[in-house]
Structure formats: C-alpha cells, structure tokens
Amino acid sequence: MCGIIGYIGDKNPKGILLDGLKRLEYRGYDSAGIAVLHDKQVEVFRCQGRIEALEKRLSNADFKGSLGIGHTRWATHGAPTERNAHPHQVGAITLVHNGIIENYLEHRERLQAMGRKILSETDSEIVAHLFDLEVSQGKTLLQAIAAVLPRLKGSYAFVVLSKNEEDTIIGVRNGAPLLVGLGDKENFVASDVQAILHRTKQIIYLKDHQIAVCHRGNVEIKDLYGKDTPFEVKTINWSADQMEKAGYRHFMLKEIHEQPQALAQTIETNIDHQSGLVSIPELSSLRSWLKDLDQIQIVACGTARHAGLVGRYYLERFARISVKVDFASEFRYRDPLLSTKSLVVLISQSGETADTLAALREAKTKGAKTLAICNVRESTLARDADLVLYTNAGPEIGVASTKAFTTQLAMLYMLAVEAGQANGNIDETYAKELTADLLKLPFLAERTLLLEKQIEKMAGDHLDCSFFFYMGRDVQYPIALEGALKLKEISYAHAEGYAAGELKHGPIALIDRTAAVLIIAPKDTEPTSAPEGMAEHSKTLFEKTMSNLQEVKSRGGKILAFGSENDPSLAQHADCLIQLPAASWALNPVLMAIPLQLMAYYTALFRGTDVDKPRNLAKSVTVE
Numbered sequence: 001m002c003g004i005i006g007y008i009g010d011k012n013p014k015g016i017l018l019d020g021l022k023r024l025e026y027r028g029y030d031s032a033g034i035a036v037l038h039d040k041q042v043e044v045f046r047c048q049g050r051i052e053a054l055e056k057r058l059s060n061a062d063f064k065g066s067l068g069i070g071h072t073r074w075a076t077h078g079a080p081t082e083r084n085a086h087p088h089q090v091g092a093i094t095l096v097h098n099g100i101i102e103n104y105l106e107h108r109e110r111l112q113a114m115g116r117k118i119l120s121e122t123d124s125e126i127v128a129h130l131f132d133l134e135v136s137q138g139k140t141l142l143q144a145i146a147a148v149l150p151r152l153k154g155s156y157a158f159v160v161l162s163k164n165e166e167d168t169i170i171g172v173r174n175g176a177p178l179l180v181g182l183g184d185k186e187n188f189v190a191s192d193v194q195a196i197l198h199r200t201k202q203i204i205y206l207k208d209h210q211i212a213v214c215h216r217g218n219v220e221i222k223d224l225y226g227k228d229t230p231f232e233v234k235t236i237n238w239s240a241d242q243m244e245k246a247g248y249r250h251f252m253l254k255e256i257h258e259q260p261q262a263l264a265q266t267i268e269t270n271i272d273h274q275s276g277l278v279s280i281p282e283l284s285s286l287r288s289w290l291k292d293l294d295q296i297q298i299v300a301c302g303t304a305r306h307a308g309l310v311g312r313y314y315l316e317r318f319a320r321i322s323v324k325v326d327f328a329s330e331f332r333y334r335d336p337l338l339s340t341k342s343l344v345v346l347i348s349q350s351g352e353t354a355d356t357l358a359a360l361r362e363a364k365t366k367g368a369k370t371l372a373i374c375n376v377r378e379s380t381l382a383r384d385a386d387l388v389l390y391t392n393a394g395p396e397i398g399v400a401s402t403k404a405f406t407t408q409l410a411m412l413y414m415l416a417v418e419a420g421q422a423n424g425n426i427d428e429t430y431a432k433e434l435t436a437d438l439l440k441l442p443f444l445a446e447r448t449l450l451l452e453k454q455i456e457k458m459a460g461d462h463l464d465c466s467f468f469f470y471m472g473r474d475v476q477y478p479i480a481l482e483g484a485l486k487l488k489e490i491s492y493a494h495a496e497g498y499a500a501g502e503l504k505h506g507p508i509a510l511i512d513r514t515a516a517v518l519i520i521a522p523k524d525t526e527p528t529s530a531p532e533g534m535a536e537h538s539k540t541l542f543e544k545t546m547s548n549l550q551e552v553k554s555r556g557g558k559i560l561a562f563g564s565e566n567d568p569s570l571a572q573h574a575d576c577l578i579q580l581p582a583a584s585w586a587l588n589p590v591l592m593a594i595p596l597q598l599m600a601y602y603t604a605l606f607r608g609t610d611v612d613k614p615r616n617l618a619k620s621v622t623v624e
C-alpha cells in the first residue's frame with residue numbers, strides 16, 4: 001500500500017517522479033504528491049485523487065533542481081484529503097511514508113505540548129516533526145533518522161530529504177518494502193521495482209533497519225547506528241515491457257491472457273523431462289523430511305488463500321497429509337499448534353502482505369519449517385522463509401490477482417505430487433501420469449481463453465441481476481469463492497461463493513428471479529492409474545451439484561453454468577452454458593478460474609468501473 005519514489009541525479013525530477021508514480025499507482029490512489037529540492041528550497045505539490053490530477057496541476061509548474069520524492073497514497077491514518085497527502089514538510093524535513101506508526105499518538109501529544117503545530121491527521125507528519133527536531137539541534141539527516149528510529153513502533157518505509165543537504169536522499173525500511181536503483185550519476189529509491197525498472201536493472205533490496213544514503217555519485221548502506229553494512233546488488237531479469245499493457249485495455253485483461261505462458265514458465269523449471277516426473281529442485285533437501293511430516297498448515301490472504309484451499313485438496317489426495325488452511329490475519333493471533341514436524345506454507349503474490357509476514361514469524365517462532373510460494377523475487381517473504389518456490393508469473397500489476405492465482409495452483413499441484421511421491425502415497429506410474437497431465441495445462445488454458453467472446457456476452461446479458469451466487473463442490477468450492485471475490489472487487493456487484501452442499505442451509509433464501517447462480521460443474525477425467533474410486537468420486541460430486549442446480553431452477557434463479565465440453569447434460573438445465581476443454585479433477589480448478597476472471601472483467605467493464613484500480617483497494621496490503 002502506498003507507492004514511494006525518490007530521485008537524485010542530474011536530470012529534472014518532475015517527469016521521473018510522475019512517471020514512477022504512475023507505475024506505482026496500483027499500490028494506492030487516494031491522493032498523490034511530489035516534492036523537489038533546489039537551492040535550499042523545497043516545493044511540495046499534493047492533491048486528492050489520482051496521479052492524473054497531480055499531473056494536471058503540475059502541467060505548468062517548472063521545477064528547478066535534480067532531486068525529489070513522490071508518493072501515491074492508500075489512506076490509513078486520516079481521510080484521503082490534500083492535507084493528509086504526502087510528502088509532508090516540516091521545517092527542514094520533507095518525507096514520504098508507507099506503513100503505520102503505532103505509537104504516533106504519544107509522540108503527537110508530546111510535540112503539541114512543545115508547541116509544534118500539527119497540520120494533518122497522519123502518523124507520517126509526526127515523524128517529520130521528530131526528524132526536524134533532531135536536525136534543528138544540529139544533527140545531519142542521517143544522524144537525525146538514526147536518533148528517531150528506535151523510538152518508533154510499527155512498520156515503515158520512509159524516503160526523506162533535508163533542505164540543508166542538497167546531495168542526499170535517505171531511504172529506510174522496517175516491515176515495508178523499499179529498494180534502491182543504481183544508475184549512472186543518478187540513483188533511485190522506490191517501494192517497488194516496477195517504478196524504476198525502465199531506468200535501471202541494478203537493484204539493492206533493503207533489509208529491515210537498513211538505511212540507504214543516496215547521493216548523485218554513490219549510495220551507502222548503513223545500519224541503525226550509522227555504520228556501513230554489507231549489501232548485495234541484484235540484476236533484475238523482469239523486462240520493462242512486462243510492465244506495459246502491450247495493447248490491452250487493462251492490465252487485468254493482459255494478465256488473464258498471459259496465463260498459458262505464466263503456467264508454462266512456472267511448470268517448466270520443476271519437471272525432469274528425462275524421468276517424466278515433477279521434480280522441484282528447491283525441495284531436494286526436504287524430501288526425507290517430507291516423509292515424516294505430520295501436518296501442513298497453509299496461510300495466506302484473499303486470493304492467495306483461495307489457492308491454499310485448492311492446495312489442501314491436492315495435498316490431501318496426493319500425499320494423504322492432513323492440511324489446515326487459515327487466513328494469515330487469524331493464524332497470527334490464535335496461538336496455532338505447530339511442532340518441528342509441521343510445515344507452514346505461506347502463499348503470496350507480492351511477498352509483502354503484512355499479515356502473511358507476521359504469520360511467517362509466528363511459524364518460525366514455533367519451530368515449524370516454512371515454505372513460501374511467492375511471485376516476487378527478493379520480497380520479504382521470499383527472503384525470510386526457509387524455502388521458497390517461485391511462481392514465474394511475471395509482474396502482476398492489475399489489482400485483481402489472476403495469473404498469480406493460477407500459477408499458485410500449478411505450484412501446489414507440483415508440491416502435492418512431490419510430497420505424495422516422497423511419502424509413497426503415489427507410485428511412479430501415477431506420478432508420471434499426473435505430470436503428463438500438468439504439461440498439457442498451458443495448452444488447455446489457451447483453449448479456455450478462446451471462450452472469451454461467449455463470456456463477454458454472458459456478462460453483458462446479466463448486468464441487471466441483483467446478486468451473483470457462485471457455487472461449487474469439493475475442489476471447485478474454493479473456485480466459487482475466488483469467482484465471487486473477483487466479481488465483487490472489480491465490479492462492486494454483490495456476490496457470494498458457497499460450497500454447493502451448503503445451499504439448503506441458508507443461502508437458498510436469497511434465490512429468486514433476479515439472482516444469477518454461477519454453477520461450476522466440470523466432468524472430470526482421471527489418469528488411468530488413479531486409485532480406484534476417484535472417477536466414481538467425481539461422478540458423485542457432479543450428480544450432487546446437478547441436484548443443487550435443480551433446487552435453484554425451481555426457485556426461478558438464472559443458471560449460468562461452467563461445465564466441460566465432454567458433457568451434454570448441463571445444456572438442458574442452464575440458462576447460459578460455457579463449456580471448457582475436458583480436464584482432470586486436479587486441473588479443472590485452474591481452468592475454471594479463467595472464465596470466472598473474464599466474467600468479472602467484462603461485468604466491471606460494462607458497469608464502467610475502474611478495472612485495474614478498484615475503489616478502496618490496493619495491490620499489496622503492507623499494513624495490518
């Protein structure tokens with residue numbers, strides 16, 4: 001949440017800061033601002049709303065100078081007004097902040113008692129006062145920051161400049177992401193690599209409590225005591241083109257269409273083509289340990305948790321290990337029962353979600369082994385977990401997660417197959433068939449995307465529905481949850497996801513002629529070596545879901561069905577039917593997610609909402 005950028009070099013910073021903010025806008029878009037330092041004067045421009053509004057306001061502004069900072073805000077403390085927008089300027093200090101300072105009220109009271117005038121409702125302005133107090137007593141900016149940080153509780157990434165130091169910008173982090181980009185006689189500080197990747201690929205990812213002192217010609221990395229501390233410069237392999245819309249109207253649509261490739265990239269590195277088996281290199285050290293594992297706890301938020309719910313079905317079927325799935329925000333506070341034989345799997349696209357990081361710390365404290373499934377390299381989660389499996393989805397910029405979700409499913413599938421082989425629950429023949437199936441997934445996803453026009457029509461024909469009820473059974477239940485989440489977050493339509501068997505336990509009361517009921521009912525195929533009973537299991541699930549369909553139909557609800565092309569039976573009952581390529585029980589959730597993403601996308605498009613920047617949301621929730 002909140003995007004941050006800082007620039008110091010020999011160019012005019014206005015364009016660099018505005019461009020960086022546009023690339024960060026998915027992190028928050030309530031208000032924005034920039035500040036530029038020149039000749040001991042700082043000019044600050046802030047406004048409520050999007051970067052476009054800021055850009056308009058700045059169209060005639062002619063800045064001098066060659067260093068500055070910028071911010072796009074997702075409001076936590078204080079309403080999204082111009083007064084609360086960043087940068088905050090207090091005396092010699094100007095700063096931008098991402099995070100929450102938990103003890104800001106006690107500092108605020110003390111500052112007010114000293115006669116300091118506080119102009120905003122933010123915690124960030126309070127910190128600007130604290131830095132300024134130190135600078136006004138003769139400290140350098142670095143000394144001032146080092147003096148104040150131990151008195152702050154909470155999470156933060158700050159980028160700070162002082163009127164008195166025209167060749168310095170300082171960035172510091174604790175619990176919120178911040179990185180430094182190294183250029184030629186210029187340097188950058190940013191909350192995400194997206195902001196600067198088209199300018200440099202040489203990146204220093206700051207660790208908690210590190211301070212980056214950036215000058216035009218060099219960067220120093222210090223610890224909290226101002227001492228030099230070792231750091232690594234990484235070369236990033238994401239290309240700047242991946243950050244563009246590439247002709248698509250929205251990032252979300254582009255990312256939906258990137259799924260075949262993202263899946264192929266995620267699967268490819270974990271297959272041993274010689275043996276025809278899944279083989280995740282990062283798990284090699286864990287194989288014997290996996291054998292004795294007594295439980296897996298999956299922890300994540302939002303869409304990533306829905307992936308975890310699907311993962312539970314995979315792991316319980318293929319590896320017969322008991323799996324629990326929890327919201328990270330619940331897990332971290334409930335004193336979970338873990339031991340050294342527990343594996344905690346943390347799933348996160350960004351690797352910076354505050355609750356998921358707190359859950360990781362909780363799991364480590366309790367002695368469990370931790371494994372991250374993560375999309376962003378060098379993110380805090382990826383760095384701090386014992387093991388990390390990367391989904392190679394490429395950058396995901398649309399606020400609604402799409403390709404990150406389906407690649408997480410592919411990774412969980414592979415984890416389950418590996419764990420099942422390690423503990424002897426699946427034999428080599430079955431594992432080979434499951435692997436061969438998985439290799440077809442990118443192609444099946446590509447074929448599923450060909451249904452786009454039909455789904456667009458389905459969305460357009462049902463815009464007037466009062467509410468959207470998604471239901472699925474077994475491994476499709478989490479997909480119902482995910483479909484409903486996608487629809488509500490970008491189109492603001494009221495949607496609920498339910499396990500189909502729960503229909504009669506309450507929600508059926510909501511069904512009438514105005515409701516659309518989206519039923520996920522594929523006909524699963526099974527590998528020939530699947531254990532006995534699997535095909536029967538899928539058949540039973542299908543029949544049960546068909547009964548639920550009848551219950552809805554007899555109450556007047558409109559049936560929008562998502563089935564398989566090998567199944568003629570749904571056609572008789574559905575008001576609208578989308579038929580996907582036939583696939584296995586384990587692959588169908590991945591495929592079914594795709595039309596539901598498109599359904600959400602087109603409903604939002606027809607309703608005229610901002611698909612890539614839905615109201616009140618931000619891409620990465622780095623505060624609790």
Ligand code: F6R
Binds near residue numbers: 303
């Ligand atoms: C929904 C969505 C969110 C995220 C959640 C976790 O489309 O994107 O629900 O899935 O905020 O984010 P990560 O995966 O970055 O931890």
